[in-house]
Amino acid sequence: MSHPQANALALFAGGDLPWWARWRVRWHLGACETCRREVEGYRRAAHWFRRAAAELPANFDWERAAAEMRANIQLGLEAGECVSAPERAASPIRWRVVAALASIAVVVVGGWWLHMPHPRAPRLEAPLVESTSDGIQIREPEGSLALLNPRAAPVMVYPSAEGAMTARFVDEETGLVTVNHVYVE
Amino acid sequence: MSMWSRPALLAACLATAAAQTLRVDFPAESPVTVVSADWGASEASPRGGALVIDLHTTLRLRNSGAAPIRGVTLVVLAQEVTPGGKASVSVPSLNVAAGETFPVRIDLRLLRPLQATVGPLVRVELDGVLFDDLTFYGPDRLNSRRAMTAWEIEARRDRRYFKSVLAARGPEGLREEMLVALARQVDRPSLEVQVSRRGRATALAAGRRLEFAFLRWPDAPLEPLAGTALVGPQEARDATLEVRNRSARPVRYFEIGWILRDRLGREYLAGSVPAEIPLRPGEIAQVSTDTTFRFPRAVAVEAMKGFVSRVEFDNGEFWVPSRDRLAGDRLDRLIGPSPEEQRLVNLYRKKGLEALIDELNRF
Numbered sequence: 001m002s003h004p005q006a007n008a009l010a011l012f013a014g015g016d017l018p019w020w021a022r023w024r025v026r027w028h029l030g031a032c033e034t035c036r037r038e039v040e041g042y043r044r045a046a047h048w049f050r051r052a053a054a055e056l057p058a059n060f061d062w063e064r065a066a067a068e069m070r071a072n073i074q075l076g077l078e079a080g081e082c083v084s085a086p087e088r089a090a091s092p093i094r095w096r097v098v099a100a101l102a103s104i105a106v107v108v109v110g111g112w113w114l115h116m117p118h119p120r121a122p123r124l125e126a127p128l129v130e131s132t133s134d135g136i137q138i139r140e141p142e143g144s145l146a147l148l149n150p151r152a153a154p155v156m157v158y159p160s161a162e163g164a165m166t167a168r169f170v171d172e173e174t175g176l177v178t179v180n181h182v183y184v185e
Numbered sequence: 186m187s188m189w190s191r192p193a194l195l196a197a198c199l200a201t202a203a204a205q206t207l208r209v210d211f212p213a214e215s216p217v218t219v220v221s222a223d224w225g226a227s228e229a230s231p232r233g234g235a236l237v238i239d240l241h242t243t244l245r246l247r248n249s250g251a252a253p254i255r256g257v258t259l260v261v262l263a264q265e266v267t268p269g270g271k272a273s274v275s276v277p278s279l280n281v282a283a284g285e286t287f288p289v290r291i292d293l294r295l296l297r298p299l300q301a302t303v304g305p306l307v308r309v310e311l312d313g314v315l316f317d318d319l320t321f322y323g324p325d326r327l328n329s330r331r332a333m334t335a336w337e338i339e340a341r342r343d344r345r346y347f348k349s350v351l352a353a354r355g356p357e358g359l360r361e362e363m364l365v366a367l368a369r370q371v372d373r374p375s376l377e378v379q380v381s382r383r384g385r386a387t388a389l390a391a392g393r394r395l396e397f398a399f400l401r402w403p404d405a406p407l408e409p410l411a412g413t414a415l416v417g418p419q420e421a422r423d424a425t426l427e428v429r430n431r432s433a434r435p436v437r438y439f440e441i442g443w444i445l446r447d448r449l450g451r452e453y454l455a456g457s458v459p460a461e462i463p464l465r466p467g468e469i470a471q472v473s474t475d476t477t478f479r480f481p482r483a484v485a486v487e488a489m490k491g492f493v494s495r496v497e498f499d500n501g502e503f504w505v506p507s508r509d510r511l512a513g514d515r516l517d518r519l520i521g522p523s524p525e526e527q528r529l530v531n532l533y534r535k536k537g538l539e540a541l542i543d544e545l546n547r548f
Contacts, residue, residue: 034481037377127269128381128479134294138270143235145263145307147272148292154370156521159456161424161443161476163382168524170531174288177524179275179336183327184382 003035004028013042040133044151127184129165131157136165138182147180206238206295208305216250216322217257217314220286231299238295240307247286253317254281255337258329259289260312266297273312273327277336277524280547319501331438335495338503340525344548346508347529351545356538363533363541366526373521376445376453379479392417397426397443400492400514406432406504407439407493410469414443416486421445421455422477426491430464435499437463441472442494444519448485454519457494492516 004012004025011017012025029036127140136157137146149155149167158166163184171178206227209219222244229238248254256279261272274291281287295306313323315333323329351359397412412426424443430436441458460472492514496504511517522530533541 037481126381127267128379129270130379131377135292137294138267138272140267140269142268143266143295143297145261145267145270145272146294146296147261147274148239148294150292156370156373156527157375157378158454158521159378159380159478161380161456161458161474161478163380163476165378165380168521168527170527171290174290175528175531175535176276176288177278177528178290179277179332179524181273181275181327182270183272184270184380 003032006038009035009038010042013039014046037133044133129159129163129182129184131159131165131167136167136180136182138184145182147182149180206305207240207242207307207309209244209309211311215311215314216248216252217246217254217311218249220245220247232296234299235296236299238297238306240291240293240295243288243290244309245286245288248281248283250314250316250322251283252320253283254279254287254314255317255319255340256315256333257289258312258314258323258327258333259291260308260310260327261291261293262308262310263295263306264308265306266295271327273329275329275333277315277333278340278528331497334501335497335503335505336524339505339523342505342508343523343525343529344545348545351542356542359541360533360538363530363538366522366530367534369518370522370527370530373518374451374453376455376484377481378456379481380456381477381479382475392420395486395489397489397491400490400516402493402506402510404510405493405506406430406434406436406496406498407464409441409491409493412441412491414489416445416489418483418485419481420477420479421486421489423474424458424476425471425473426458426460427469427471428464428493429469430466432498433466435463435465436496437461437499438495438497439464439493440495442492442516442520444490444492444516445484445486446488446490448487452490452519453484454521455489458491463499494520 008017008021008025012022012029017025025035029039127138129136129138132146135146135148137144147167149169150172152172153169156168158168160166165182167180169178170176206229209222211217211219222242224240224242227238227240227242229236231237244259246257256275256277258273258275261274263272272293274289276287276289279287291309293307297306311323312327313321313325313329313333315321315330315337319334319337321330321334347359347362350362354361392415394413395416397409397414399409399412401408408429408431410427410429412424414424415422421443426441428439428441438459438461440460443455443458444452445455446452455478458472458474460470462470462472464470492506494506498504506516508517511520521527529541529544532544
């Protein structure tokens with residue numbers, strides 16, 4: 001199975017993909033657990049960054065930071081102009097040919113893609129335990145039982161060869177350590 | 186579907202699921218009693234042909250006995266949904282005096298087929314309570330006595346260490362130690378793993394048998410002698426280990442930590458290999474597992490390391506590695522903090538140095 005690029009998954013996680021690309025990634029995620037985990041990872045990272053940003057000092061000078069960023073971007077653009085070759089104007093006729101070829105390619109590739117068999121998540125044969133972005137869980141053919149992690153705390157996960165998985169974190173409200181454990185027999 | 190239409194069945198499930206899903210059962214003579222249960226934002230929702238039930242509850246428990254409580258473990262059973270599995274929620278590092286109450290939070294998600302069931306889907310029962318003097322109450326069906334005792338031994342080791350830092354280097358020394366511990370927690374490398382037993386179908390055609398290199402500590406009661414495991418790009422399994430009891434005391438249980446190193450030199454704690462084997466002084470035992478660690482993202486494993494992470498003697502006493510050993514071999518970065526260190530670091534992060542010093546002085 002070919003997977004979307006990491007940047008496409010990151011943009012999908014943030015809701016920043018155009019509709020067609022978003023649809024394609026969502027279709028892929030329906031059959032690919034690995035990429036679903038990746039997307040969840042990006043969402044968690046974004047959540048952490050938002051939290052970290054919220055903890056910036058109260059007197060943080062946003063105006064100054066923005067001005068510095070603008071200056072750096074401007075500097076980069078000017079440096080780029082120094083080294084790039086002058087642009088040639090594109091011929092309108094060539095653009096029409098390219099657009100026509102692209103349309104034909106979309107129809108052909110789309111027809112082929114819609115008719116090809118799509119991979120599905122492998123069928124579960126035996127119970128297993130696993131860590132997910134939400135917590136740790138027992139997965140069996142008939143269903144699953146997950147013990148969930150809090151969103152805001154670092155979680156230590158420990159697998160064990162006795163067929164078990166442990167997730168340990170500090171409850172932000174109570175300050176108590178909680179150790180969740182799942183086992184298969 | 187004969188009598189029930191699908192929408193009617195779904196509505197019935199949704200209405201009854203949240204209220205009747207969970208039952209809490211503690212023995213009548215239990216030293217821990219349930220004071221209240223808050224059901225918070227529990228909800229049920231359909232997903233395709235299945236029902237997803239999110240259950241969030243905080244049980245408030247009271248220490249109805251006479252001795253201070255150090256830890257408690259609750260069993261979470263969902264036998265209709267996952268007959269081959271169990272779950273538990275433990276709260277170690279407690280310091281609950283007689284008559285005091287404490288919360289235990291359970292956040293779980295059930296995914297089950299859309300069909301009517303009779304009785305509660307989830308049962309929560311007491312598996313055990315560990316007291317200050319390391320005595321234990323409970324059925325101990327999940328060996329929670331062992332786990333909670335080991336955590337308590339680690340907690341005492343870590344409190345002793347942080348107190349010694351405070352005595353030798355003062356509050357600023359303790360602050361530095363907390364910052365280092367915090368950085369270790371954040372930087373701990375993690376590996377996505379699925380664990381299954383009884384040998385699922387594998388893709389180990391490209392795998393090979395690798396030998397363990399062992400960290401040998403003179404003060405450890407056990408000496409690892411040899412070990413191998415089958416390793417492929419996406420899984421590691423069939424670990425076999427040979428250990429010798431070099432102490433003068435009989436051993437009844439031990440755990441070996443298992444570290445993987447990839448081609449880029451990055452190390453991860455893959456897991457632990459526990460073994461419940463009686464081992465007299467001088468005796469050698471072989472351990473083999475039928476467990477598969479599967480890595481959803483391929484890992485180019487180049488080498489493996491093993492170390493003795495926990496030993497339980499015949500009389501129920503424990504040996505755990507010292508902090509010096511863990512730090513000397515840079516294992517502290519891989520295995521993460523003890524539950525107590527995690528709690529103390531969080532206390533420092535949330536309430537500051539004064540609160541941490543007060544807490545250390547309570548023990």
